[in-house]
Amino acid sequence: AAVDNAPAIVVGSGYGAAVAALRLGQAGIRTLMIEMGRLWNTAGSDGKIFCSTAAPDQRSMWFRTRTEAPLATFLWLDVVNKDITPYPGVLDRVHFANMSVFVGRGVGGGSLVNGCMAVTPLKSYFAEQFPTVDADEMYATYFPRANSMLGVNTVDPAWFESTEWYRFTRISRKHAQNTGLKTTFVPSTYDFAYMQKEAAGTATKSALAQEVIYGNNFGKKSLDKTYLAAALGTGNVTITTMERVRAISRASDGSYVLTADRINDAGTVVETKQYSCTYLFLGGGSLGTTELLVRARDTGTLPALDASVGAGWGPNGNTMLGRANHLWDTVGANQSTMPVMGIDDWANTANPVFAEIAPLPTGLEHWVSLYLAITKNPQRAAFTYDSATDGVKLGWTAAQSAVSSGMAKKLFDRINSANVTIYRTDLFGSSNRTFADDFTYHPLGGCVLGKATDNYGRVKGYSKLYVTDGSLVPGSIGVNPFVTITALAERTMARVLVEDTAP
Numbered sequence: 001a002a003v004d005n006a007p008a009i010v011v012g013s014g015y016g017a018a019v020a021a022l023r024l025g026q027a028g029i030r031t032l033m034i035e036m037g038r039l040w041n042t043a044g045s046d047g048k049i050f051c052s053t054a055a056p057d058q059r060s061m062w063f064r065t066r067t068e069a070p071l072a073t074f075l076w077l078d079v080v081n082k083d084i085t086p087y088p089g090v091l092d093r094v095h096f097a098n099m100s101v102f103v104g105r106g107v108g109g110g111s112l113v114n115g116c117m118a119v120t121p122l123k124s125y126f127a128e129q130f131p132t133v134d135a136d137e138m139y140a141t142y143f144p145r146a147n148s149m150l151g152v153n154t155v156d157p158a159w160f161e162s163t164e165w166y167r168f169t170r171i172s173r174k175h176a177q178n179t180g181l182k183t184t185f186v187p188s189t190y191d192f193a194y195m196q197k198e199a200a201g202t203a204t205k206s207a208l209a210q211e212v213i214y215g216n217n218f219g220k221k222s223l224d225k226t227y228l229a230a231a232l233g234t235g236n237v238t239i240t241t242m243e244r245v246r247a248i249s250r251a252s253d254g255s256y257v258l259t260a261d262r263i264n265d266a267g268t269v270v271e272t273k274q275y276s277c278t279y280l281f282l283g284g285g286s287l288g289t290t291e292l293l294v295r296a297r298d299t300g301t302l303p304a305l306d307a308s309v310g311a312g313w314g315p316n317g318n319t320m321l322g323r324a325n326h327l328w329d330t331v332g333a334n335q336s337t338m339p340v341m342g343i344d345d346w347a348n349t350a351n352p353v354f355a356e357i358a359p360l361p362t363g364l365e366h367w368v369s370l371y372l373a374i375t376k377n378p379q380r381a382a383f384t385y386d387s388a389t390d391g392v393k394l395g396w397t398a399a400q401s402a403v404s405s406g407m408a409k410k411l412f413d414r415i416n417s418a419n420v421t422i423y424r425t426d427l428f429g430s431s432n433r434t435f436a437d438d439f440t441y442h443p444l445g446g447c448v449l450g451k452a453t454d455n456y457g458r459v460k461g462y463s464k465l466y467v468t469d470g471s472l473v474p475g476s477i478g479v480n481p482f483v484t485i486t487a488l489a490e491r492t493m494a495r496v497l498v499e500d501t502a503p
């Protein structure tokens with residue numbers, strides 16, 4: 001196979017990768033991005049690029065015969081998931097022994113499928129998680145830079161108070177207030193001016209048409225509209241898709257050699273390619289990057305990688321739950337898919353929880369209040385190489401998940417007690433489960449900043465090799481993570497372009 005040479009290669013095209021590519025391109029460094037998923041720019045037979053959660057088709061999930069939505073059932077019935085044809089769809093659910101991880105696949109990574117909640121973490125908790133990072137500089141320079149580049153905006157409070165589309169949020173806020181809890185608006189990368197037009201009937205509905213985890217056709221400022229568009233605009237960045245990087249090694253001249261499997265729409269490997277580069281930036285996300293480095297270390301292609309590569313992983317304390325409301329507390333048949341508010345009990349040092357008020361749009365009144373709780377679960381796990389599959393195993397246990405649910409339960413028991421309400425037990429399969437703590441939207445860690453890398457994401461043991469994504473975050477950040485991942489990548493690139501790439 002031919003060797004394509006670019007001075008810099010970026011693996012992946014999510015948040016960390018997109019920041020790296022833009023800043024490399026602006027510095028005049030020719031850069032190739034390699035993404036395993038599709039470029040989502042072509043409409044299907046229905047005229048749309050993405051499908052909705054109401055009518056999932058092959059575009060929904062990464063090579064599945066049936067969708068695997070986070071909410072599996074309704075009234076214990078298997079009415080949510082649908083049979084589909086295997087295809088490189090946009091949402092993947094990667095299964096480990098006791099934890100499954102949702103990730104985006106395609107140009108834009110998680111930005112294609114996420115809920116757009118763009119939250120800057122509490123400065124004190126950021127400093128606790130990143131003791132070696134200058135927090136003042138982060139909050140003065142890199143968080144503002146990330147928010148501005150990502151196009152973060154906030155819902156108009158007057159419209160929020162009046163629209164039927166956020167009735168579900170106002171009901172949950174009322175129940176939090178009845179409990180004496182604080183709620184807070186959360187910013188978003190969904191364009192609220194567009195959403196207001198959707199509500200007014202003057203623009204094609206997307207967030208108001210049950211589009212989110214399988215992609216949004218309108219309104220969402222995903223990375224392909226922001227960082228990646230700007231990166232391509234430099235003229236120095238190109239993106240190749242449907243190629244999964246499998247192996248990384250180092251040539252005798254110090255350059256990196258990548259082996260990538262090119263797949264077709266059936267998932268068959270049609271070609272194995274090799275690439276070489278001087279600078280290698282890993283942005284495959286917590287799962288993608290950590291797997292590549294654990295494999296490289298343990299198969300001996302990059303033997304000098306640190307022993308801490310693979311360690312320090314956590315699910316950001318995620319657990320999902322639903323509450324059943326009284327008949328008079330209707331949540332509305334019409335719900336926006338974009339969350340705009342959280343219950344913020346992080347200051348409660350005995351039991352810190354930040355719970356996003358999540359939508360459950362079905363087009364019918366169902367009296368369910370849904371939440372994605374982010375708890376301060378201190379448990380961490382490690383990825384280990386599995387030679388039988390040439391993949392990785394994750395050592396996370398059900399008991400570690402129970403810590404997240406226990407914390408969420410303490411908070412929501414209070415809310416239920418203050419409002420005389422109960423949990424819904426019909427949403428997460430047939431076994432009357434209250435807390436769905438066996439999946440996460442927020443995989444974090446595996447190549448932790450300052451442990452597997454130096455203080456700027458330079459991988460220990462090798463020069464000109466960098467990690468720029470969620471694997472740098474040590475398992476927990478207390479809020480939805482993409483703003484933090486983006487800001488840390490900005491900080492890395494600012495440093496690396498000054499210190500490492502000078503001629």
Ligand code: FAD
Nearest residue numbers: 012014015016109110115117245284285288470480481482
């Ligand atoms: P990712 O965005 O995961 O990007 C990694 C990319 O690399 C992917 O495109 C992947 O296909 C590609 N890749 C991986 N391995 C390879 C390889 N070997 N070769 C080639 N390509 C590879 N966060 C928030 O802050 N707010 C939210 O509202 C929110 N909601 C979410 C909802 C859902 C359903 C999900 C799944 C996530 C949500 N998140 C949210 C999490 C957020 O999307 C992630 O934290 C973020 O995308 C991680 O960024 P990253 O740069 O680490 O990697």
